[in-house]
Amino acid sequence: MSSLPGDVAELIGQVQxxxxxxxxxxxxxxxxxxxxxxxxxxxxxxxxxxxxLTGGPIAPPSMLSTWFRPHHWAPGRTKQxxxxxxxxxxxxxxxxxxxxxxxxxxxxxxxxxxxxVLSTRQVLRSVSEEKTTKLxxxxxxxxxxxxxxxxxxxxxxxxxxxxxxxx
Amino acid sequence: xxxxxADVKEGLELDPLSYDVTSTTVxxxxxxTRDWRPQHHDYHFATERNGVxxxxxxxxxxAAWFERYVTDWxxxxxxxxxxxxxxxxxxxPGDTMAFTGVVTGTEVDxxxxxxxxxxxxxxxxxxxMTTCAVRVALPTDPDDNPWSRRGDRxxx
Numbered sequence: 001m002s003s004l005p006g007d008v009a010e011l012i013g014q015v016q017x018x019x020x021x022x023x024x025x026x027x028x029x030x031x032x033x034x035x036x037x038x039x040x041x042x043x044x045x046x047x048x049x050x051x052x053l054t055g056g057p058i059a060p061p062s063m064l065s066t067w068f069r070p071h072h073w074a075p076g077r078t079k080q081x082x083x084x085x086x087x088x089x090x091x092x093x094x095x096x097x098x099x100x101x102x103x104x105x106x107x108x109x110x111x112x113x114x115x116x117v118l119s120t121r122q123v124l125r126s127v128s129e130e131k132t133t134k135l136x137x138x139x140x141x142x143x144x145x146x147x148x149x150x151x152x153x154x155x156x157x158x159x160x161x162x163x164x165x166x167x
Numbered sequence: 168x169x170x171x172x173a174d175v176k177e178g179l180e181l182d183p184l185s186y187d188v189t190s191t192t193v194x195x196x197x198x199x200t201r202d203w204r205p206q207h208h209d210y211h212f213a214t215e216r217n218g219v220x221x222x223x224x225x226x227x228x229x230a231a232w233f234e235r236y237v238t239d240w241x242x243x244x245x246x247x248x249x250x251x252x253x254x255x256x257x258x259x260p261g262d263t264m265a266f267t268g269v270v271t272g273t274e275v276d277x278x279x280x281x282x283x284x285x286x287x288x289x290x291x292x293x294x295x296m297t298t299c300a301v302r303v304a305l306p307t308d309p310d311d312n313p314w315s316r317r318g319d320r321x322x323x
Contacts, residue, residue, distance in 0.1 A: 034235075035195075036196045036198075036199035037232045037234075038235065042243050053243055053312055055314075060231065061247045063231070072203045102253075103253065104226070105252070106230065108246075108249070
């Protein structure tokens with residue numbers, strides 16, 4: 001017998017918070033990112049190698065979430081948008097003041113290319129029964145963040161396991 | 168040059184990578200991943216609000232370090248399929264990051280794609296800070312290019 005409230009059970013598998021990135025994927029950021037970890041992979045630096053192997057320049061796959069972090073400031077905005085809103089929704093719904101992320105995975109599909117305009121959507125995959133760990137009592141939830149390009153091709157999925165709890 | 172699937176066996180150890188972290192490493196990594204949270208650039212916030220000893224490396228930049236470590240080994244034909252992280256501790260300026268990696272398995276899937284599974288570990292001194300399980304596609308022969316796979320031929 002599941003103790004999951006009906007409104008939460010209905011959210012599982014539903015697409016939420018579809019958003020388009022604030023700016024197109026661009027090479028300046030790709031170079032800054034590769035430079036920050038001294039990544040000399042020629043796919044990001046040598047146009048001839050990129051043309052031969054990937055049909056042109058691509059972004060490092062691990063940059064997936066970079067394209068969706070909001071500007072620090074934007075005209076007219078009064079409140080900073082929260083990435084992974086579903087996580088915060090679950091904290092609020094179950095009145096759990098604390099939360100940690102216990103697991104994070106990235107799965108990569110079509111390469112991301114300069115000029116791409118990506119969109120994202122969040123899907124709640126599961127919510128556990130109430131559990132007690134050494135942190136406190138609360139629930140685990142799994143959230144997928146799917147990323148697609150302007151053609152609708154899936155470029156990646158980021159999966160998070162969160163644990164919301166009270167001490 | 169790229170590593171070829173036939174040359175990779177379970178138990179193979181990757182060359183280690185050592186890197187001395189500075190405040191610049193942390194701040195550059197945070198800004199490169201558009202992470203403006205103060206604990207990654209503001210010493211006073213990190214020490215007084217977070218209660219840690221300094222600013223620290225953010226998670227998305229750690230992912231970039233793991234990617235760099237794996238593709239330094241594979242070469243440009245290596246194509247990342249999946250990365251799974253477990254964060255256990257923080258990396259601060261003054262720390263020396265030590266990356267090591269070992270091949271835990273290999274397979275050719277039903278679509279003919281050659282895969283290596285790796286366990287990569289980031290340590291500072293004797294302490295494990297992050298572990299990352301990586302699945303990376305490798306060319307099955309010198310003419311194969313995992314980047315050419317799309318749709319049902321790419322199953323990460």
